[in-house]
Amino acid sequence: MKKTEIAKLGEFGLIDHLTGDIRLTQPSSLKGVGDDAAVLNYNGKHTLVTTDLLLEGIHFDLVYAPLKHLGYKAAVINFSDIYAMNGTPQQITVSLGISKRFSVEDLEEFYSGLKLACEIYGVDIVGGDTTSSLTGFTISITCIGSAEEDKIVYRNGAKDTDLLYVSGDLGASYMGLQLLEREKVVFDGSDEVQPDFSGKEYLLERQLKPEARKDIVALLAEHGIVPTAMIDLSDGLSSDLLHICKQSNVGCRLFEERIPIDYQTAMMAETFNMNVTTVALNGGEDYELLFTVPLTLHEKMSAVPGVHLIGHITESGQGCYLVTRDGQEMQLRAQGWNHLAEE
Amino acid sequence: MKKTEIAKLGEFGLIDHLTGDIRLTQPSSLKGVGDDAAVLNYNGKHTLVTTDLLLEGIHFDLVYAPLKHLGYKAAVINFSDIYAMNGTPQQITVSLGISKRFSVEDLEEFYSGLKLACEIYGVDIVGGDTTSSLTGFTISITCIGSAEEDKIVYRNGAKDTDLLYVSGDLGASYMGLQLLEREKVVFDGSDEVQPDFSGKEYLLERQLKPEARKDIVALLAEHGIVPTAMIDLSDGLSSDLLHICKQSNVGCRLFEERIPIDYQTAMMAETFNMNVTTVALNGGEDYELLFTVPLTLHEKMSAVPGVHLIGHITESGQGCYLVTRDGQEMQLRAQGWNHLAEE
Numbered sequence: 277m278k279k280t281e282i283a284k285l286g287e288f289g290l291i292d293h294l295t296g297d298i299r300l301t302q303p304s305s306l307k308g309v310g311d312d313a314a315v316l317n318y319n320g321k322h323t324l325v326t327t328d329l330l331l332e333g334i335h336f337d338l339v340y341a342p343l344k345h346l347g348y349k350a351a352v353i354n355f356s357d358i359y360a361m362n363g364t365p366q367q368i369t370v371s372l373g374i375s376k377r378f379s380v381e382d383l384e385e386f387y388s389g390l391k392l393a394c395e396i397y398g399v400d401i402v403g404g405d406t407t408s409s410l411t412g413f414t415i416s417i418t419c420i421g422s423a424e425e426d427k428i429v430y431r432n433g434a435k436d437t438d439l440l441y442v443s444g445d446l447g448a449s450y451m452g453l454q455l456l457e458r459e460k461v462v463f464d465g466s467d468e469v470q471p472d473f474s475g476k477e478y479l480l481e482r483q484l485k486p487e488a489r490k491d492i493v494a495l496l497a498e499h500g501i502v503p504t505a506m507i508d509l510s511d512g513l514s515s516d517l518l519h520i521c522k523q524s525n526v527g528c529r530l531f532e533e534r535i536p537i538d539y540q541t542a543m544m545a546e547t548f549n550m551n552v553t554t555v556a557l558n559g560g561e562d563y564e565l566l567f568t569v570p571l572t573l574h575e576k577m578s579a580v581p582g583v584h585l586i587g588h589i590t591e592s593g594q595g596c597y598l599v600t601r602d603g604q605e606m607q608l609r610a611q612g613w614n615h616l617a618e619e
Numbered sequence: 620m621k622k623t624e625i626a627k628l629g630e631f632g633l634i635d636h637l638t639g640d641i642r643l644t645q646p647s648s649l650k651g652v653g654d655d656a657a658v659l660n661y662n663g664k665h666t667l668v669t670t671d672l673l674l675e676g677i678h679f680d681l682v683y684a685p686l687k688h689l690g691y692k693a694a695v696i697n698f699s700d701i702y703a704m705n706g707t708p709q710q711i712t713v714s715l716g717i718s719k720r721f722s723v724e725d726l727e728e729f730y731s732g733l734k735l736a737c738e739i740y741g742v743d744i745v746g747g748d749t750t751s752s753l754t755g756f757t758i759s760i761t762c763i764g765s766a767e768e769d770k771i772v773y774r775n776g777a778k779d780t781d782l783l784y785v786s787g788d789l790g791a792s793y794m795g796l797q798l799l800e801r802e803k804v805v806f807d808g809s810d811e812v813q814p815d816f817s818g819k820e821y822l823l824e825r826q827l828k829p830e831a832r833k834d835i836v837a838l839l840a841e842h843g844i845v846p847t848a849m850i851d852l853s854d855g856l857s858s859d860l861l862h863i864c865k866q867s868n869v870g871c872r873l874f875e876e877r878i879p880i881d882y883q884t885a886m887m888a889e890t891f892n893m894n895v896t897t898v899a900l901n902g903g904e905d906y907e908l909l910f911t912v913p914l915t916l917h918e919k920m921s922a923v924p925g926v927h928l929i930g931h932i933t934e935s936g937q938g939c940y941l942v943t944r945d946g947q948e949m950q951l952r953a954q955g956w957n958h959l960a961e962e
Contacts, residue, residue, distance in 0.1 A: 280723035282751075291749055293723065294730045298744050302709045304765065305743040314745035316710060318661045318765060325746060327761055329714035333753040366645045367659060371672035371759055380623035380636065387637045400648040401641050402657035403668060406634055408625075410676040416714055416759035418670055422647065422661060 288610075310523070311431050312360040312508060313421065322428060324421040326357035332375070332412030340456045343382055345484040346415075347389025353510065354419035355397050356488035356563045360508035361430070362496075363423035365397060370404035373414030397490060427502055429567070434505035434524035438568040438589040441503075443492045443582055445536040446513055447552065450559025451544040452476075452483030478540045486563045493565070495580050503567035512560040515610035518596060520568065527594040530587040530608065533601050557598070558611040631953075653866070654774050655703040655851060656764065665771060667764040669700035675718070675755030683799045686725055688827040689758075690732025696853065697762035698740050699831035699906045703851035704773070705839075706766035708740060713747035716757030740833060770845055772910070777848035777867035781911040781932040784846075786835045786925055788879040789856055790895065793902025794887040795819075795826030821883045829906045836908070838923050846910035855903040858953035861939060863911065870937040873930040873951065876944050900941070901954040 285293055295309045306322070307315035313326035330336060330350055338346075351368060358365040370390065374383065394401055399419070459471035473480055488508075496503065505524055507516045513535070521528050535556050545552035568589055569577055577583070587599075597605040628636055638652045649665070650658035656669035673679060673693055681689075694711060701708040713733065717726065737744055742762070802814035816823055831851075839846065848867055850859045856878070864871050878899050888895035911932055912920055920926070930942075940948040 278724060282717065282721060282723055282726070285723060287749060290723065290726070291747075294726055295744065295747075298734070300743045300745070301741065302743050304709050305745055308743060308745040309747065314710065314712065316745070316763065318664045318666050321661045321664075323661050323666060323763075325710070325712060325761070325763060327712040327714050327746060327748055327759070329716055329748045329750055329757065329759055331716050331750060331752050331757065334716075334750055366647050367657065367668070369657065369668060369670040369761060371670050373672055373674050373677075373757070374625065378625060380625055380628060380633065381621060383625070383633070383637055391641070398644065400643045400645050400651060401638065402643070402648055402651040402659070403670060404634075404638075404652065405670055405672045406630060407672055407674060407677055409674050411754035414672065414674065414716070414757055414759075416670070416672055416757075418668070418712060418761040420659065420666075420668060420763075 307430070312357040313363070315361070315428060322423045322425050324358050324361050324363045324423055325418065326354055327416065327418040328354050328357070330415040332414070337460070338413065339460055341484060343385035344389035347386040348393045348485050350415045350417055351390050351393035351399070352397070352486055352488045353563060354417050355393070355399065355490070356508040356510070358419055358421035359488050359490055359493045360506050360565060361421070361423060362427050362493060362502065362506060363421040365399045365419050365421040367400045367402045367420045368394070369418045370401060371416040372404070372406050373409030374406065375409050375411065375413050378413065397488065429503045429506040431505055431507050431520050432523040434520050434526050434568040434589045435570070436526060436589055436591045437571045438504055439571055439574060439577065439585055440528060440530065440566070440568055440587040440589060441577065441583045442509070442513070442536065442564055442566045442586050443489050444562070444564040445538045445541065446509070446562050446564065447545070447556035447559045448479050448482035448538050448541045449486060449561040450555055451541050452479035452481070454548055455479055455544060456483065476540060476544065478538060479544060483561065486561065488563055489565045492582060495582070499576055499580055501569060501573055501576060501580070503569050506565060506567035509562040509564045509566055510560060512558040512611070513562070513566065514557040514608050516566055518608060518610050520566070521596050524589070525592050527590040527592055528587055528596050529590060530598045532598055534584060534586040536584045650773070655700040656706070658704070658771060665766045665768050667701050667704050667706045667766055668761065669697055670759065670761040671697050673758040675757070680803070681756065682803055684827060686728035687732035690729040691736045691828050693758045693760055694733050694736035694742070695740070695829055695831045696906060697760050698736070698742065698833070699851040699853070701762055701764035702831050702833055702836045703849050703908060704764070704766060705770050705836060705845065705849060706764040708742045708762050708764040710743045710745045710763045711737065712761045713744060714759040715747070715749050716752030717749065718752050718754065718756050721756065740831065772846045772849040774848055774850050774863050775866040777863050777869050777911040777932045778913070779869060779932055779934045780914045781847055782914055782917060782920065782928055783871060783873065783909070783911055783930040783932060784920065784926045785852070785856070785879065785907055785909045785929050786832050787905070787907040788881045788884065789852070789905050789907065790888070790899035790902045791822050791825040791881050791884045792829060792904040793898055794884050794891070795822035797891055798822055798887060799826065819883060819887065821881060822887060826904065829904065831906055832908045835925060838925070842919055842923055844912060844916055844919060844923070846912050849908060849910035852905040852907045852909055853903060855901040855954070856909065857900040857951050859909055861951060861953050863909070864939050867932070868935050870933040870935055871930055871939050872933060873941045875941055877927060877929040879927045
């Protein structure tokens with residue numbers, strides 16, 4: 277039998293390959309595979325569903341990720357997918373594969389983070405499955421949310437001349453991860469020698485305990501703005517912007533000088549001798565919202581705090597390019613964390 | 620820090636411990652942790668959500684579980700949870716952790732089973748997450764279903780004098796597993812020596828490619844019967860019946876001579892020198908429906924094919940007992956597959 281290596285297709289290629297022929301047959305299935313969340317119609321009200329699988333050694337390292345933070349993050353990254361559809365997360369189910377070395381107290385820690393996130397974001401834990409794992413800790417969370425039909429924002433609605441916005445700042449989570457990896461040796465060793473993270477708290481928090489941009493969704497609603505397309509930044513600005521462009525069948529121009537980067541991120545990139553723009557483009561795990569709005573809403577948008585105009589949408593034929601500080605155009609590539617291609 | 624071993628609590632004790640203090644806060648959350656599925660209310664229509672996590676080495680062995688069958692089974696056991704609420708499964712999300720040794724063709728096989736199950740049961744695949752796994756194959760499926768409010772059947776509605784029914788026959792899946800484990804040596808070895816499974820196909824099918832009892836749910840509806848309590852048999856008759864009794868705060872009498880057992884199951888139990896009643900009580904993975912109906916519906920129930928009257932519900936004070944063929948009463952114990960306690 278022919279054996280094709282998965283790395284040949286990459287994560288997104290693999291998903292396309294396996295799910296490309298799936299047809300929706302139920303009247304209640306409005307939107308299936310291919311956006312931040314699925315959209316279902318139960319009796320006229322729209323229901324959103326999203327799911328994330330986190331595996332030890334791939335998505336987190338228990339050497340430096342405290343279990344409480346991990347529980348918080350596992351919940352929040354699912355909420356983020358629902359917000360990226362302009363919806364409201366309402367319930368989660370939590371399935372855990374528990375490794376032998378875990379104690380009840382370890383799981384209490386994990387659940388305390390999970391519960392804290394649910395409390396802050398107003399979400400209920402309604403079910404799950406718990407089993408033992410022969411290997412690492414496995415976390416699978418599914419989030420269900422609600423949305424008004426005419427307010428749901430897909431990835432495929434961006435139009436030529438739309439403006440491109442992003443919330444917050446980018447690259448901090450990735451630099452936090454680099455910092456943690458560097459200090460891992462210290463964690464592994466003696467209890468007495470503790471790594472010094474002073475002045476770098478922001479980077480660590482962005483990596484270990486990110487927030488979902490519920491506030492941005494609320495602000496946009498307050499200002500009466502419904503984006504034409506939206507996605508949350510999990511794989512990296514470059515990769516996620518290309519998702520919007522591909523699914524909307526448009527091109528884009530992204531301006532390097534406009535990409536929002538925090539001071540700590542820039543400092544740390546310099547320490548690691550990394551190009552900070554590359555970090556912001558490809559780092560991933562920012563959980564900021566990337567969205568497009570019609571040019572006519574430019575004035576209205578300027579009254580919304582916490583978001584940055586970073587570029588605009590073009591016709592499909594014009595391609596997807598980063599405009600550098602010196603005015604050169606470089607083609608955008610999806611170099612985000614492609615776990616499957618990395619191997 | 621105090622460390623409590625998880626085995627001390629067991630799977631259900633652990634879930635109770637971690638989720639016991641969870642309060643539902645959203646108006647759309649009607650029923651959370653503790654039944655076959657959660658019940659949500661989106662605009663008056665009831666939505667059911669259930670999830671299952673399957674891990675290689677714990678729930679399946681790729682040495683003898685064909686990937687197509689595994690895909691089929693992974694979907695069907697989720698549908699079964701929705702039917703156990705008297706609902707209709709409508710959508711699933713599929714998250715996979717893919718081990719390095721998998722090829723694209725392996726995943727095509729898995730998906731072909733998944734798609735076949737969805738086609739047969741009328742369910743759409745609407746989303747998921749795909750990542751690499753450093754260790755084994757990981758499958759997390761969440762199923763969303765619909766139900767009419769007044770037709771949903773919980774585990775907690777059984778009343779004194781209710782009759783206890785089960786569909787199909789029990790223990791076959793467990794004997795199929797025993798058979799596969801015994802022949803595993805042959806699988807592992809040369810391609811030329813194949814194990815002889817003739818005459819045992821039913822046991823293998825029950826283990827490798829089970830069905831959910833959509834037909835029983837339809838038959839009950841046709842006859843105008845709404846059970847007072849229902850559960851699907853995944854952990855074993857004994858364990859699952861105790862769930863109904865505990866949550867309904869009732870006792871029960873289960874009659875050994877009435878437990879439906881297939882001829883092949885009985886034969887195989889004899890070959891393995893196992894007590895076939897023990898196999899039927901504790902084997903698990905039957906995916907049959909266990910339910911209670913009021914005594915007054917006895918006549919109506921006798922017109923429903925494929926179900927067996929196996930006992931009745933008593934007051935709580937009378938305990939939960941198996942009445943053996945020789946008239947003795949033995950207390951029922953949950954000895955189902957308790958993966959967490961087993962370790």
